Amino acid sequence: MYHVLRQILRTGIRTEAPPAPAPEDVVAARLHEDILRILGRALTIRYVDAGSCNGCELEAQALGNPYYNVEGLGIRFVASPRHADALMVSGPVSKHMAIALRRTWNAAPDPKLVIAIGECACGRGIHSGNYATLDRVSSVIPVDVEVPGCPPSPTALLQGILAAIARPGAQAIPNERAVP
Amino acid sequence: MNVAPLGLAAARLPAGVPAQRAQVSSGQFLTACRLAWEQRAQLVALWASDERDRRRGFCVRVALEDRDGLMVLEHWLPGEDSRYPDLTPIFPAANRMQRSTYDLMGIGAEADDQRPWLWMASWPIDRFPLRRDFEASPLWEPGQEEYDFVRVEGDGVHEIPVGPVHAGIIEPGHFRFQIVGEKVLRLEERLGYTHKGVEKRFEAMTLGEGAKLAGRISGDSTVAYAWAYAQAVESIAEIVVPPRAAWLRALCLERERLANHLGDLGALGNDGGFAFGLAQFSLLREDLLRANHAAFGHRLLMDAVVPGGVARDLEIVQALAMREHANRLRAEIAELRGIYDEHAGLQDRFRNCGAVGAELAGRLGMQGLAARASGIGRDLRCDFPCAPYDALGVNIATAANGDVAARVAVRFDEALESLRLIEAITAQLLDPALARDVALPLPDAPEQRLGIGYVEGWRGPVLVALETGPGATIRRCHPHDPSWSNWPAIEHAVIGNIVPDFPLINKSFNLSYSGHDL
Numbered sequence: 001m002y003h004v005l006r007q008i009l010r011t012g013i014r015t016e017a018p019p020a021p022a023p024e025d026v027v028a029a030r031l032h033e034d035i036l037r038i039l040g041r042a043l044t045i046r047y048v049d050a051g052s053c054n055g056c057e058l059e060a061q062a063l064g065n066p067y068y069n070v071e072g073l074g075i076r077f078v079a080s081p082r083h084a085d086a087l088m089v090s091g092p093v094s095k096h097m098a099i100a101l102r103r104t105w106n107a108a109p110d111p112k113l114v115i116a117i118g119e120c121a122c123g124r125g126i127h128s129g130n131y132a133t134l135d136r137v138s139s140v141i142p143v144d145v146e147v148p149g150c151p152p153s154p155t156a157l158l159q160g161i162l163a164a165i166a167r168p169g170a171q172a173i174p175n176e177r178a179v180p
Numbered sequence: 181m182n183v184a185p186l187g188l189a190a191a192r193l194p195a196g197v198p199a200q201r202a203q204v205s206s207g208q209f210l211t212a213c214r215l216a217w218e219q220r221a222q223l224v225a226l227w228a229s230d231e232r233d234r235r236r237g238f239c240v241r242v243a244l245e246d247r248d249g250l251m252v253l254e255h256w257l258p259g260e261d262s263r264y265p266d267l268t269p270i271f272p273a274a275n276r277m278q279r280s281t282y283d284l285m286g287i288g289a290e291a292d293d294q295r296p297w298l299w300m301a302s303w304p305i306d307r308f309p310l311r312r313d314f315e316a317s318p319l320w321e322p323g324q325e326e327y328d329f330v331r332v333e334g335d336g337v338h339e340i341p342v343g344p345v346h347a348g349i350i351e352p353g354h355f356r357f358q359i360v361g362e363k364v365l366r367l368e369e370r371l372g373y374t375h376k377g378v379e380k381r382f383e384a385m386t387l388g389e390g391a392k393l394a395g396r397i398s399g400d401s402t403v404a405y406a407w408a409y410a411q412a413v414e415s416i417a418e419i420v421v422p423p424r425a426a427w428l429r430a431l432c433l434e435r436e437r438l439a440n441h442l443g444d445l446g447a448l449g450n451d452g453g454f455a456f457g458l459a460q461f462s463l464l465r466e467d468l469l470r471a472n473h474a475a476f477g478h479r480l481l482m483d484a485v486v487p488g489g490v491a492r493d494l495e496i497v498q499a500l501a502m503r504e505h506a507n508r509l510r511a512e513i514a515e516l517r518g519i520y521d522e523h524a525g526l527q528d529r530f531r532n533c534g535a536v537g538a539e540l541a542g543r544l545g546m547q548g549l550a551a552r553a554s555g556i557g558r559d560l561r562c563d564f565p566c567a568p569y570d571a572l573g574v575n576i577a578t579a580a581n582g583d584v585a586a587r588v589a590v591r592f593d594e595a596l597e598s599l600r601l602i603e604a605i606t607a608q609l610l611d612p613a614l615a616r617d618v619a620l621p622l623p624d625a626p627e628q629r630l631g632i633g634y635v636e637g638w639r640g641p642v643l644v645a646l647e648t649g650p651g652a653t654i655r656r657c658h659p660h661d662p663s664w665s666n667w668p669a670i671e672h673a674v675i676g677n678i679v680p681d682f683p684l685i686n687k688s689f690n691l692s693y694s695g696h697d698l
């Protein structure tokens with residue numbers, strides 16, 4: 001236990017990496033402020049890999065590390081679409097995943113946001129559109145925001161989340177549901 | 181492997197490791213595989229090509245690895261109705277490879293298990309995408325097929341289906357558990373959900389363009405795939421990349437290995453109920469990815485390795501920073517390893533959980549990291565070191581128990597070894613005597629040549645079998661992930677364990693879905 005506590009103390013709080021922040025940290029810190037201002041409370045996301053190469057997942061996972069610390073903003077990746085305010089979807093939508101994606105979308109309560117991440121999901125990726133894949137996520141379900149990048153960096157993903165919740169009309173989603 | 185006793189003539193095969201090829205008849209096919217098995221060879225890959233345009237029917241190829249290197253057996257089939265011998269009695273891992281070969285090429289083995297594997301009703305069952313005359317129709321709707329799972333009958337047995345969409349941020353696949361109480365009697369995997377037509381896409385590309393796709397077969401192994409692909413191209417073109425390019429490739433490959441091990445060690449701590457581990461290791465991983473971005477322009481190092489060399493050189497300041505960073509990281513990892521080792525709760529979850537013994541691992545033909553954790557000491561970096569590994573002398577990491585704890589221990593050892601290698605490599609790169617060129621122009625590769633790339637990625641050996649077409653194009657490309665051989669092992673590893681331990685066991689293997697589904 002002593003070692004654990006010492007390590008925690010030694011590590012300190014990294015969410016806004018002092019003293020000389022890398023450019024990513026500055027952007028991340030600003031995004032944090034914006035997200036907190038607009039959202040103000042929890043946002044739950046169900047993640048669906050619809051046939052990505054796994055590059056996009058690695059960067060979405062990184063959102064949870066202490067630098068980006070999305071949990072600290074009240075953004076959580078949840079284990080059921082029924083608990084989700086938003087879907088985050090990667091991949092070109094392989095045909096084998098199309099039905100599962102559609103079902104996940106149907107299972108998420110309205111109103112809901114969809115954030116498509118990565119070039120493949122946006123329809124410009126190397127895997128988009130062939131006998132085994134559809135063109136993009138929006139070929140299967142309505143998409144609110146597309147985040148480019150192969151894969152998009154965690155900072156770009158944060159910007160995508162921000163863009164989704166800041167869209168006119170979208171803002172009402174989490175707030176509305178927070179009313180008891 | 182010496183096939184002369186079988187009366188077979190072996191020819192040299194251009195590859196990144198010592199490799200040969202031999203044509204076999206139907207009868208010789210099985211005999212050669214049995215002989216290989218007796219000589220402790222392992223099945224690496226099985227794939228087929230459509231050669232009807234050359235009036236030669238179809239060709240099924242099997243790549244085997246033993247002490248001498250790779251042996252590719254080639255078996256020609258006159259037409260689409262002919263079958264080839266079932267290899268699963270000798271190499272159980274052949275099962276899914278044979279089924280996938282049928283789904284994509286329409287060439288079947290004489291096997292009992294004829295269930296589809298990569299086919300899921302998204303295209304007509306009598307159309308085969310990898311045939312050269314295949315044409316996709318926009319009218320084909322995504323489908324879903326009723327897969328014939330094996331059921332366990334008996335008192336109190338029930339079934340839990342999981343997936344394809346999983347909790348958390350991971351790839352999709354379906355798992356069917358048969359359980360009694362909390363105990364797993366049987367697990368059956370159903371993969372293929374991320375099938376995206378990679379092999380077909382290669383066929384529309386030039387050799388240069390293919391590198392980009394190779395780097396996007398499995399995002400966590402982009403360097404390994406890109407290098408294996410480049411190796412295949414370079415073997416065919418008979419070029420040797422500049423020494424500096426080789427050092428830079430190894431630097432990227434070790435950084436990829438390190439980044440994945442750091443990510444997994446954190447996730448394994450978390451799945452074992454120790455969130456502290458995830459927070460700590462994910463910080464270390466993020467630092468590494470940011471340094472990658474600063475040095476090579478990409479956090480995951482995509483497109484860093486290209487046929488002929490590497491895309492860019494490392495600046496001196498970056499090399500210095502990496503060396504210094506490696507030094508710090510070593511202390512951090514050692515500290516965290518001490519914490520993991522002393523944490524009773526974590527060790528209780530790790531030990532004896534999801535065990536695969538050496539005997540079973542050998543019989544299943546397991547590969548790479550998971551095999552090393554089960555006492556099978558194979559690592560291409562040690563067994564058939566290509567440049568610059570021949571000059572580095574990699575220390576292999578193994579463990580005996582084959583449980584989660586063993587797979588954790590191998591990751592710690594390999595992470596520390598990668599740090600040592602990174603320091604050794606940066607020292608070479610900083611040496612002013614090392615020539616500065618990092619890439620050769622790609623010469624016109626001769627057409628209709630087969631070449632093999634074979635590289636030890638972080639998960640295990642990645643193979644790329646490439647055949648050239650006219651004018652520096654790709655005629656056929658089959659990339660093969662070690663996950664093919666290791667997925668079946670998870671079905672064995674979970675037997676007798678409790679359901680809540682499955683995520684931990686699965687993570688301790690951390691196999692690729694995308695690299696397997698293609």
Ligand code: SF4
Pocket residue numbers: 051052053054055056090091117118119120121125126127149150151152396399
């Ligand atoms: S966008 Fe790039 S990283 Fe993401 S799935 Fe497509 S190829 Fe992979």
